[in-house]
Every structure is written in C-alpha cells, then in structure tokens.
Amino acid sequence: MKDMSRLLITLTLIAAGAGLILSMVETLTREPIKEQRRLQMLKALSAVLPEYDNSPDTDIVSLENGVDKKGKPIQVTFYRARKESQLVGTAFKVVAPDGYSGNIEVMVGVKPDQSVNAIEILSHAETPGLGDKITQPWFKDLFKGKSLDNADWRVKKDGGEFDQITGATISPRAIVGAVKKGLEFYRKNQQKILAEGGQQ
Amino acid sequence: MSLIKEFSKGIWKENAVFKLLLGMCPLLAVTTSAENGLGMGFASTFVLVCSNIVVAMLRKLIPSKVRIPAFIIIIATFVTVVQLCMEAWVYGLYQSLGIFIPLIVVNCLILGRAEAFASKRPVLDAAVDGMGMGLGFTLALFILGAVREIFGSGALLGVDLFGASYQPMLLMILPPGAFISLGLLLAAMNKFEARKS
Numbered sequence: 001m002k003d004m005s006r007l008l009i010t011l012t013l014i015a016a017g018a019g020l021i022l023s024m025v026e027t028l029t030r031e032p033i034k035e036q037r038r039l040q041m042l043k044a045l046s047a048v049l050p051e052y053d054n055s056p057d058t059d060i061v062s063l064e065n066g067v068d069k070k071g072k073p074i075q076v077t078f079y080r081a082r083k084e085s086q087l088v089g090t091a092f093k094v095v096a097p098d099g100y101s102g103n104i105e106v107m108v109g110v111k112p113d114q115s116v117n118a119i120e121i122l123s124h125a126e127t128p129g130l131g132d133k134i135t136q137p138w139f140k141d142l143f144k145g146k147s148l149d150n151a152d153w154r155v156k157k158d159g160g161e162f163d164q165i166t167g168a169t170i171s172p173r174a175i176v177g178a179v180k181k182g183l184e185f186y187r188k189n190q191q192k193i194l195a196e197g198g199q200q
Numbered sequence: 201m202s203l204i205k206e207f208s209k210g211i212w213k214e215n216a217v218f219k220l221l222l223g224m225c226p227l228l229a230v231t232t233s234a235e236n237g238l239g240m241g242f243a244s245t246f247v248l249v250c251s252n253i254v255v256a257m258l259r260k261l262i263p264s265k266v267r268i269p270a271f272i273i274i275i276a277t278f279v280t281v282v283q284l285c286m287e288a289w290v291y292g293l294y295q296s297l298g299i300f301i302p303l304i305v306v307n308c309l310i311l312g313r314a315e316a317f318a319s320k321r322p323v324l325d326a327a328v329d330g331m332g333m334g335l336g337f338t339l340a341l342f343i344l345g346a347v348r349e350i351f352g353s354g355a356l357l358g359v360d361l362f363g364a365s366y367q368p369m370l371l372m373i374l375p376p377g378a379f380i381s382l383g384l385l386l387a388a389m390n391k392f393e394a395r396k397s
Contacts, residue, residue, distance in 0.1 A: 003263075007263055007266045010261060010262060010263060010266060010270065011266050011269060011273075014262075014273050014274065015273055018273050018274065018276070018277040021277055021281065022280055022281070025280075025281045025284050025285070026284060029285060029287070029288035032288035033287050033288045036287065036288065039291075040291065127374070130370070
C-alpha cells in the first residue's frame with residue numbers, strides 16, 4: 001500500500017511539473033504563433049488579391065455552404081480587399097477533396113467582375129515531382145483572368161482548356177473542379193458577400 | 201577524458217542510425233532534403249539532451265515500476281516545447297516537418313537513452329551522452345537527406361547543383377528512395393569498417 005502511494009505521488013508530481021513547464025512555454029509562444037499564422041494568411045491573401053490598402057484578414061464575411069459528413073455546416077470565409085475603400089477583390093479558400101492523396105487547399109482571389117485574379121495552393125500532399133507541380137507558377141497562372149463565362153472549366157484531357165501536368169492529371173483536375181465550384185458559389189452569393197459591413 | 205568518450209561514441213562508434221539502427225521512422229520519413237534532416241536532427245537532439253538531464257536528475261526519485269511512464273511524460277513535455285517553439289519562430293521548417301515533430305515522442309532512440317544510460321548515470325554524463333547521440337543522429341539525417349536531395353532534386357540545401365538539364369531521380373525523394381539510399385549507405389560503411397580492421 002505504501003509502495004502504491006509512492007508510485008502515485010511520484011507520477012503525479014512529474015506530470016504536474018510537466019504541466020507547469022508546458023503552460024509557461026505556451027504563454028511565451030502564444031503571441032508569436034498567432035502572428036505567424038496571420039502572416040501566413042496575409043501572404044496567401046496578397047498572393048491572390050490585387051494591390052490593396054486595407055487588412056483583408058479582418059474584413060470578412062462568412063457564409064454557409066452545405067454540410068460536411070458529420071452534418072455540420074461548412075463555413076466559407078470571404079476576405080475582402082479594398083483600395084481607397086473601393087472593393088478590388090475577394091479571396092476565399094476552396095478545398096479539392098479529390099486530389100491524388102488527400103485534400104488540396106486552394107486560396108482563390110476573385111475580381112469584382114467574377115474573373116480569377118490568381119490562385120495559391122495552401123496545402124497539398126501530392127506526389128513530389130509529379131502532382132506537386134501544381135505549386136509551380138506556370139500552372140497557377142493558367143487560372144488568371146478566367147471566369148465562368150470565358151473558360152471551359154475542365155482539363156484538356158476531358159475536353160476543357162486547362163493544361164494538365166504530364167503524368168499527373170488527377171491533381172489539376174481536382175483543382176480546376178474545386179475552383180469552378182468556388183466561382184459558382186461566389187456568383188450565387190455575390191450580393192451577400194459584397195454587402196457592406198459583414199462580420200468584422 | 202571519459203566525458204569525451206561518452207560524447208564521441210554517439211557520433212560514430214555507437215551511432216544511433218548507422219550502428220544501432222534506432223529512430224528509423226523519422227529517419228526515413230523526413231530526409232527528403234538536407235534541410236529537413238538538419239531540422240529534425242536538431243529538434244531531436246534538444247529533446248534528447250533535455251530528457252537525459254531531467255531523467256538523470258530524477259533517477260533516484262523515480263521508482264523503477266513507473267519509470268517508463270515517467271520517462272514518456274518527460275520526453276513528451278520537451279517534444280511539445282520544441283513543437284511550440286518551432287511553430288513560433290521557425291514556421292517554414294515547422295510546416296515541412298509537420299506531423300513528424302510530435303512523433304519525436306516515439307523515437308525509440310530517446311526513450312532508449314533515458315532507459316539505458318541516463319537513468320543510471322550522473323547528470324553531466326547523461327547530458328554529454330545525449331549531445332553526442334543527438335549530433336550523431338543529426339549527422340545521419342543530414343547525410344541521408346543530402347544524398348536524397350542531390351539525386352532526387354539535383355540540389356543541396358535548396359541550391360541547384362547541376363543546372364536545368366539535370367533530370368532528377370524522382371525515386372530518391374519517394375519513400376522507396378529512403379530505404380534504397382539507407383541500405384547503400386550502410387553497406388558502404390560496413391565495407392569501410394571491414395577494410396579498416
């Protein structure tokens with residue numbers, strides 16, 4: 001019995017010490033981590049949006065777009081970029097669930113005329129050397145200026161007009177499909193998205 | 201004198217990777233480039249040194265019946281510290297190592313040193329041992345990462361080596377490349393050792 005309580009006390013003390021250290025480190029790193037994430041976000045936003053002078057990461061509107069597998073509503077956040085308080089573009093994240101391995105997250109920047117300003121791949125796990133060419137500038141540039149009205153949103157192999165990547169058709173197909181869906185959602189909800197105010 | 205020996209054994213004679221074949225999971229998974237190898241190596245070294253020191257400090261207080269859970273708590277604490285610090289100050293590396301940072305916890309090299317060495321030796325010995333073992337592990341990760349990066353992407357530490365005409369051996373970046381290059385490296389080292397003796 002005495003032995004037992006010694007084991008318990010030792011483990012409890014060690015765990016308590018660990019908790020103390022961790023809470024201290026967490027306090028120390030909370031702000032830098034938040035800042036890093038924000039910088040990452042801003043980097044992606046400035047890559048896909050035209051030049052702006054507000055801070056789009058706080059000028060946002062969130063809309064629901066369907067439900068996920070568990071029946072929870074999926075929130076899509078729209079980041080609005082303004083220059084001299086004129087709206088110059090909107091960015092939002094789309095997820096391509098049908099990549100070659102796992103989801104591909106893409107940030108899409110849309111101009112007020114509903115054409116794509118630029119896209120940026122946020123995260124993916126495609127095959128190195130093949131599917132991961134989706135992150136190269138020439139591929140991302142294929143989307144510049146394309147809108148639902150002036151482009152056929154399929155890869156060339158499927159009869160559309162987007163170049164696929166040699167040896168990797170699945171990744172570009174997934175991205176083209178996801179961006180197209182995103183644009184359709186944007187068109188349907190443009191009034192709500194561009195409504196003044198929104199959620200600050 | 202013996203401290204120097206404790207340090208240097210981890211680099212070559214008892215190198216965790218080349219001699220003991222410990223820590224294979226992070227070794228094979230993250231060495232797609234020399235930079236990733238270095239980052240993983242230094243993160244593991246930090247955890248190893250800290251956990252060795254704390255385990256050696258507490259070695260008389262921890263009852264042997266609960267030593268393994270106690271070691272795991274200590275190791276996990278330092279791994280979380282490393283993870284938070286990397287996310288805060290070296291975000292790029294944090295993203296490219298991804299899931300393998302928390303998985304340092306299960307690197308058997310670290311638990312192995314705690315159990316086999318630090319729990320029986322004074323603090324200074326344990327710290328030096330952790331440093332040597334960690335740097336040996338880092339060296340191995342760096343060599344394997346460099347080999348794979350040179351052949352698989354024609355670059356070293358992100359610097360292009362062969363110009364645009366080089367056709368990279370994709371296989372080396374993919375998982376099989378890790379096994380193949382590790383096997384060849386081990387074979388070359390054994391050959392070298394055999395000739396020496």
